[in-house]
Amino acid sequence: MSIADESHLSQRAEETSFYHSENITFSKNFLENLIQASDDLLNRCLNEDAQFLAELAATLSENYHHNGQEERLPKIPTSVRERPRIIQARTNIYNFQCSQVQLCLKETICSSEEADYLRFLAEYRQIARSLPENWTEQTASEVGLVSKQAGFGNLRIKLEEKVMSGNADAFTIYLLGLAYKAVGDLEKAKQTFIQVIKIYSYLWPAWRGLLTCFTGSLESVQQELAALSVNSDLKVFFLLEYSIQHDEHLSSAINAINTLIDIFPNNIDIHGLLGRAYANNRDTELSISALESVRNITDDSSVKYMDVLSNQYFMSQSRAQLAALVHALWATEKYSFETCIATANYYSLRGQKSTAIEYFERAMVLNPSYYDAWTLIGHEYIELRNFSQGLHSYRKAIAGNPNDYKAWYGLGQAYEMLKNHTSALTHHLKALNLRPNNDRICEAIGDSYEKLDQLDIAKRYFKRASRLSQFSSASCLSKIARICRRMKYDDKAAKYYEMYVQAEVEEDDLDQRHEGYSEAYFFLAQYYIEQKGDFSSGAPFARKCVWYIPTRDEGAKLLKKLPKGQLFSSTGVELDADGDISRRPLSETLPSQDPSRQKHEQLMSDSPKCKEKTEIDKFDNWSDYVKTNFE
Structure with missing residues (x-):
């Protein structure tokens, strides 16, 4: 297990201890209270909140768990x-x-x-x-x-x-x-x-x-409410909403929301809450599944949460599903801000950024409090390389909602693209102040510090990002190794590069064109062969260098330095008398346990044309294979 996985498991264990899903119960007269409260709120012209309580009452399962106590209104x-x-x-x-x-x-x-x-x-x-x-x-x-x-x-x-x-x-x-x-x-x-x-x-x-x-952590909010003896059946909904808005204890919140879905099986607000939680947790597929449940429950008659669903379709590049959603929304309620957001996402996915901006602006007219639209407009302008309008849009989002960390982060990224690393760092730090546990922001701060040549601080933030999430772990390990190289700490650089390679192998990411791999393999091959004289440890990394175009020639030079007796047995590669890679069939030079060979065999095993001769055997040597597939 990698270090990133261990830290992620410890974080998950800490999260699951916050919400106790099995203890989510309601008062004995919960249904009666929901009906009375929704009626009282409707009489006081608080229609939106009355609807929320009425839908809870309408979708409450007959088998809900009550704690035996009564809460009188x-x-x-x-x-x-x-x-x-x-x-x-x-x-x-x-x-x-x-x-x-x-x-x-x-x-x-x-x-x-x-x-x-x-x-x-x-x-x-x-x-x-x-x-x-x-x-x-x-x-x-x-x-x-x-x-x-x-x-x-x-x-x-x-x-x-x-x-x-x-x-x-x-x-x-x-x-x-x-x-x-x-x-x-x-x-x-x-x-x-x-x-x-x-x-x-x-x-x-x-x-x-x-x-x-409240501005503190979820724990401090719960402690303050407990100290003030604030108890209610609605408290769990408040804590879950706070958790999602502040990206805290999301795994635990998801478990609690799934428990609520058992109690309110057809409640669109609970399913929407689950979809938002998965979206903040960067689990796009599960977020889409939860939000599509809203469409199924309402039979496509409601536009609620469809802006979030369109965002998830956009993130997953699901153009066909997004087009179908937009078509359904236009048929249902075309004059809603959710429809405009979905339409804007569709045009953005098609590369029509100007049209996307137009629909985001329409959404702002229909719902002026939806400041996320300004942030999305800023993203579109940045992709159009219109930095002045992009910065203006982000500032409009912040003016409406100073706690919008995405807008602060967008400002930081825009300044980073403008090579204004000091301003980028300032805005990234403001975003981090709003989301202390966001790994992407920590990584961005590390990038800014690295470009400002404050390497020790940059390394600290990369380590923090790696501990916070598995999504940033591998890239941050590579960046830490790069900083160690700049600081002439080759032993530490080798350690972090090995951790980086191991993390990528465990994620089954075998993209042969990724420059990060070639950099890691080349450094490790140089480190073991030239600095340590450890040919057995360096040989596998030198062999990997041959797979990448940026390090192909350097890898071949390193292979020449290996003792001839170890060359084939250690690396699976032979050099001919001229020092070039040998002209042996590639399937013979790859060890049977090599993940690249296993991947090729798995892909080609179902093809009738390749039963006798695999794709890799069609080439006489490594150079021809690399040139054909990767150049």
Whole structure:
């Protein structure tokens, strides 16, 4: 087992200890609470969150595990006298006629907590919708622009006075939390949302508001919630969402989500959560499988999570599947931002970058809070070598969401391409501050430090990236070896090159044109044959050099230095009297255990034309074979 595998296994063992899937249970009256909460949220004009809870209730399996305890929700009193006016106010809010709500719910007539909330909500939405992008109160508070609008300061003061008077219900206190969040006071917002949850634990928008109030690790978030005695059936959904947004304990989160799928087998939000988790974990095939389950459940009638699915099709270069998805989305709901994102990905995959940018911009118009689109636009401009527009797009993404590590990383990569290594390092470090356990960012920081000739620091970051993920392990081992060579530590360089070669063999990556292999094999052959005089250890690496065009001639020169008695037995290669590679059939010169020979035999065994003579035997010598296949 390689060092990378050992570190990955230790990381996986640590992750699986965070979530205990077998302990995911809900209260005895979970279903009743979901129904009541979705009805209460719908009455308070929080439609999106009401839909989430209603779908949980609709898809809950009859055999779900409950912990035997009951979690009671407060009953919201209703006034028959106020009822018609409250219904009229809700209708006005649904029809975006928020200014009419104050007339419907005059304080002299309607004094209930529900009426107070609807008046505050209408005023908040009226302010939020005065923005050019026409945002809701939730997205407007996330961005913070609503705090600069006229009337917002007065609204916040009225909310504070109402809450301090003790006459506010959980929904009104929730609006105060949004107001604190809009002015950037995340600590007050966090405490306010926690107060809301303690009063009404199924108020899902308060849980969503908490997601951006916490900035620490998942462990610290759970510890803080436990210390504050915040417990609810919805807590597990909050922790899983936080885990995915911050790329923490993804393997453990995936196990927990699969347990939830057993409890909510046909819930598209749970399947979408699983697809996003797999996507962040870079498991594209499983992510596609999970997100295609959403399409199967909804019979292609929903566009939800289809933007994520299109991203995964793009990553896997699945052009046919992406084209079919785009066709289905245009037939279902062509005026949605998910459809625009999928269409943009399709055109990008076809190489039509300008058209892709146009559809990404359309997605931003339809959903201004989807700042990932700016990051994707930046990627497209960078591929077009339009660096000024690419940098501008990344900065637009950061202006909307300063915690978007992908935009910071994109800025760093763009500056790296512009040879501005200092600026690249600055932005990569900001990305790492947001995602401390991201191996790609660590590797990029190592690249920047290496180009700035700070080799010791570069090597440290390459080691960190190698420990964090198996995806970066092999490339980082090669880079560490290269740094050791520059620092004249040949013994360490040889050790890391051998680890690199071993890691690539275990991954079954036998691409003969990869320059990293030739560099590693040539250095190891030189190291053992010329520096150590260890012909038996260096001979196999010298033989491998012959397979690669950049090191073919150098490999032949190293083979000449081997004692003639060991030449064939050690390497499987003979030199003729002129010092050229011998004209023996190649299948005779390759040892039977050589992975390259095994690969050829496996590929050719099913071909009737090659039963008597394999492809490798058709050539008289190594040089002809290499020239035919690799030049």
